[in-house]
Amino acid sequence: MWKILIADDEEIECRGLEMMIRKNFKMAELLPSVYNGVDLIKKAERFQPDVILADINMPGLNGLEALEMLRLKAVNAKVIINTAYNDFAYIRKALQLGASDFLSKPVYEEELVKAISKVLGVLEQEKRIFRENQISEKKFQDMQSALGNGLMSSILLGQPKEEELRLWFENLDQTFLGGILVLMQVPDNKKVSVYLEVIRKMVQEELKRFCTSLTMVHKETLYLFLIPGGEVGEENYQPWSRELLEMLRRKIRTDFECEAVFGVSRWKYEFEKMPEGLKECRMVLNDQRAEAVCFFEKREKIYSxxxxxxxxxxxxxxxxxxxxxxxxxxxxxxxxxxxxxxxxxxxxxxxxxxxxxxxxxxxxxxxxxxxxxxxxxxxxxxxxxxxxxxxxxxxxxxxxxxxSKRTETIRNEYVEEAVLYIENNYMKDISLEAVAERLGISSFYLSRLLTQQLDESFVELLTDARIDHAIRLIRDEDFIVKDIGARVGYLSPTYFYKVFKKNTGMTVGEMRRLLRGL
Missing domain, CATH: 1.20.272 (Zinc Finger, Delta Prime; domain 3)
Known part of the structure; x- marks a missing residue:
């Protein structure tokens, strides 16, 4: 049933509109009419009508002012302006403020029925679309939930499914740049199995504010897969996750009167390494000396x-x-x-x-x-x-x-200048055509020279220069993956990650640990 509210400073006008609406729209609920703009705002806020018929010229607030106030107060009714004015400026202003239609006084029954029917048709369509969107959203959430459960199960089984991870992230319109695995247990508490699922739901809801995550309960243990994204990476995940897990620990203590402990894996750039992270978490939790939030550290001789x-x-x-x-x-x-x-x-x-x-x-x-x-x-x-x-x-x-003696021919000078230009400008969006133009030769000629004398294409040389400087940054600096990629000319962290691994056989994290002896 649709709710309709009439606003007009003339009572006789209100009665006439009420009679026509009752006659033609028997399923509509007609709210008590109001006679000024102030009462219109109050009634609309209180009863949230679906349709409002409002006169432009009313005391207190006129129809246009009331319409503007309604929009500010998030009253989403369809408004039909009822006016004796023929000034197009008034009508245009009303339409700009979101009016759905307008009627000229005196209002004839046929015109009123047509205007209200049109508005109710729009409302029916919006209602149907909203219902369909709700169904689609539920189906999407169900699909994501099933994918997420499958991903967590694949980690527990030691068979991580990268294709499902890719699909899960595509649905979120995000990119996987690495993450950590966390295991949570509640020692010395026999009732934990009763409310561990409730804790999981609470934790899942809290994590939405801080990161993308997946959670699962299995054998009195809560498994968390945390994907921070953005500014968190291998270099700074420990302080970030410690603060987050300590916050969750305090909330669990307050809400459930129990003490939780967390085991945290090392940072993993690749989803296929998550089963390794699972072992790391278990090793930490099995350590009798473990703190409430404890991180896995590789136990071997470490030197710089x-x-x-x-x-x-x-x-x-x-x-x-x-x-x-x-x-x-x-x-x-x-x-x-x-x-x-x-x-x-x-x-x-x-x-x-x-x-x-x-x-x-x-x-x-x-x-x-x-x-x-x-x-x-x-x-x-x-x-x-x-x-x-x-x-x-x-x-x-x-x-x-x-x-490295080089024959001083004009061809070698071109190659030398081209390679030197690449090494000095690798971080920019440079092209074969731009470099050739700078040297005063054709791109075809430069490409042939590079292939003949260096056995490499322009793209291969540019990639080599970028990877070289990326390794240098990994060796000497503490930038996260995203920043390293950006500094060597890759705006997409995902693409940089793939190119780096393809050309070195290692992830950025593996390269850093190797070069620094960690």
């Missing part, structure tokens, strides 16, 4: 390579300049001894060696274009079958750095 490698890099660069092969071998032996002490295998040593050569290259070729990119270095080093071969290859590459 930053200070140790810096001095050895400078020594190696000096030995290469002096062409002192004996000193270079001695320095390299020290470096490999340090890596071995850190428990590194051949695979890790190959990548550490590539990073070490990069730093030596920075010392030796400051201001010039790089002789080797990371990818090229790794191709040279990863064919070594043992540590002895690897050391030989490292020395061979180091001796090439100061010997």
């Amino acid at each position: 390579r930053q200070a140790e490698d810096l001095e050895l890099t400078e020594d190696m660069a000096d030995a290469v300049r002096r062409k002192d092969s004996e000193a270079a071998k001695e320095i390299l032996q020290k470096i490999f001894t340090q890596w071995k002490a850190g428990g590194q295998g051949l695979w890790q040593e190959q990548r550490l060696a590539a990073a070490f050569i990069q730093k030596c290259q920075e010392e030796l070729e400051s201001g010039k274009r790089r002789h080797f990119f990371w990818r090229q270095l790794l191709e040279r080093l990863q064919s070594a079958s043992d540590e002895t071969q690897l050391q030989e290859r490292v020395l061979a590459v180091l001796w090439e750095l100061p010997e």
